[in-house]
Amino acid sequence: MKLPERITNLMDSFSKVPGIGEKSALRHVLSLTKWTAEELGDFSNALNDLAELKKCKQCGVFADEDICDVCSDIHRKESTEICVVESITDYMAIERSGQYRGLYHVLGGVLNPLLGVGPAELNIDKLKKRVTELGVTSIILAIGPSVEGDATCSYIKSTLPENVMVDRIGFGIPMGGNLDYLDTMTISKALENKTKM
């Protein structure tokens, strides 16, 4: 069966989104045929606007302006603490917890020589610059536990001035986690990171 081009073109775009297959794309397009021209126009404009989404010139987080909400927040911009994350989604996860009130820095990945990701490919120089300029005294490396993550943390620690306190986010049993179902690595880390009570 040949579908009209107006339908197949839109299906093509929807199918390019990870998690949307051809069947879902068709289902979405058919439901969109019931939208008014105005609603479709809003969707269309929102897509075009996304192309102009900026990244904060300071920390690298998505922003409408040149500087993001966190970096321009009057209560946070004087902070001397930077939380280093791998990606913007990690930044969002930490912000959701509401526990952290300092600044952020998005690396854009972790060191991975096999994939050609060296220190130059990551946002590390800018981090060093910010540490000096803002007089940062504490860095929290919120980078996941993996060979590449560990190497990235070691590299960052070695590259920062010695008077900066560098911490790594804690590893252990997650809240509600059942010891019975957790992997041995997590259990080992949890024993290593035991805290006095």
Added chain:
Amino acid sequence: MKLPERITNLMDSFSKVPGIGEKSALRHVLSLTKWTAEELGDFSNALNDLAELKKCKQCGVFADEDICDVCSDIHRKESTEICVVESITDYMAIERSGQYRGLYHVLGGVLNPLLGVGPAELNIDKLKKRVTELGVTSIILAIGPSVEGDATCSYIKSTLPENVMVDRIGFGIPMGGNLDYLDTMTISKALENKTKM
């Protein structure tokens, strides 16, 4: 956490699509941030184009032009058989089977007095006109089994000229169906519709 407007606006549009919740919308938008301006432009244009999607002036199926592919198909347009369906998705399901080579007619619903859907709300007058104009000899009512569907079929049969053969699509056990798991109505219908072998 406050997300940039360019992200929330697009999330709003995505969340309006049935089957896409707020979490999926965010996931889609974040993956779209990796698209080039050109790819986003294509998606955006495809959405705007959808507003201009037409319905075939003959049968009511979606089409790029005034007349759809089936109605303008040189091998099908002379057909004297019309398959009446409730919606465009039903038309698509029948076309996918590849078993039917005649014309279609989309009703746009079934009679439902409680919801205010009477004969005038459905595309029935146009069907009568086509039957006369095209010299149609056979009508297949591919309308699902329900009280409303049954009433619609009876109404259409009563409104068509007597010399037109009116059939309804067959009901029974689906291919690969397990009798053990089927409802009693389907089993009853299947016994009623037994065929000589």
